[in-house]
Amino acid sequence: MAVKKEHTFTYKDISDRKRKNLAILDCVRRKGPLSRTDISRETGINIVSVSNYVMNYIKKGLVLEWGLDTSTGGRRPELIKLNLESAxxxxxxxxxxxxxxxxxxxxxxxxxxxxxxxxxxxxxxxxxxxxxxxxxxxxxxxxxxxxxxxxxxxxxxxxxxxxxxxxxxxxxxxxxxxxxxxxxxxxxxxxxxx
The missing domain is CATH 3.30.420.40 (ATPase, nucleotide binding domain)
Known part of the structure; x- marks a missing residue:
């Protein structure tokens, strides 16, 4: 992680994991409720990674499983919504x-x-x-x-x-x-x- 000191301010480059965390949570905050597929499409992060991140968020209580979306063929996708009262x-x-x-x-x-x-x-x-x-x-x-x-x-x-x-x-x-x-x-x- 690169750290840059400029006067009294310090800037840190964030890791790829943190960047993905922020991208997924921001997408859910702005556009939720969304399916994992929609999150993947919006953020450009592959669906497997999105699913892993979302499962972690559910365990921490940051997001909620909000119900099922309409199916376009196959299993109905589960909608994910930000838990506004988690923090x-x-x-x-x-x-x-x-x-x-x-x-x-x-x-x-x-x-x-x-x-x-x-x-x-x-x-x-x-x-x-x-x-x-x-x-x-x-x-x-x-x-x-x-x-x-x-x-x-x-x-x-x-x-x-x-x-x-x-x-x-x-x-x-x-x-x-x-x-x-x-x-x-x-x-x-x-x-x-x-």
């Missing part, structure tokens, strides 16, 4: 005026949302408030935290790729800087999201 993602938006935290299923249907005003003062205060907003959203979620598989963070400001910081651009708050690149990882560790 959830959390998102945190640190905006210029407010903080928004959401939890959504794999179909991007929002299950929990909390909005709070952005506090005045240093970025440390903003980070504390953002963490509290996310914590409240997780409490309102009413499902085990282990169902959340990813936390994504977005922030308003100017990204400085050389120092790994984001500069706040609101003139009333001043040009404060903070390192938000590791915030998602820190939040994932705090809330035991893996």
């Amino acid at each position: 959830y993602v959390a998102g945190l938006d640190i905006g210029s005026e407010k903080l928004i935290a959401v939890i959504a299923d794999l179909g991007l249907k929002i299950k929990s949302k909390v909005v709070a005003p952005r506090p005045e003062g240093s970025m440390d205060k903003v980070m504390e408030a953002a963490t509290a907003v996310l914590e409240k959203t997780i409490k309102e979620f009413k499902r085990p935290i282990s169902d959340i598989k990813l936390i994504g963070v977005g922030a308003s400001g100017i990204v400085d790729i050389y120092s790994g910081t984001i500069r706040d651009t609101n003139p009333t708050r001043g040009m404060t800087k903070t390192n938000l690149f590791n915030l998602a990882r820190l939040l994932e560790n705090k809330f035991n999201v893996v």
Whole structure:
């Protein structure tokens, strides 16, 4: 696997297996329910490989067998559909005026949302408030935290790729800087999201 380092960002080439995983799951997400044959046709991955991947997804609960399609001759093909509630993602938006935290299923249907005003003062205060907003959203979620598989963070400001910081651009708050690149990882560790 080739790794390329550019400033504070690291890029990794993904393996053929991961590429196929993403292609199949994305195809099922966008166009499902589909038969294994349809998935093979859409992705260009051979039918045997598609069947092996799909069986693995069924065991993990990522996809569901959704019923039978109409036959074009021979056995009726089984339809595969993404299990939208097999995993959830959390998102945190640190905006210029407010903080928004959401939890959504794999179909991007929002299950929990909390909005709070952005506090005045240093970025440390903003980070504390953002963490509290996310914590409240997780409490309102009413499902085990282990169902959340990813936390994504977005922030308003100017990204400085050389120092790994984001500069706040609101003139009333001043040009404060903070390192938000590791915030998602820190939040994932705090809330035991893996």
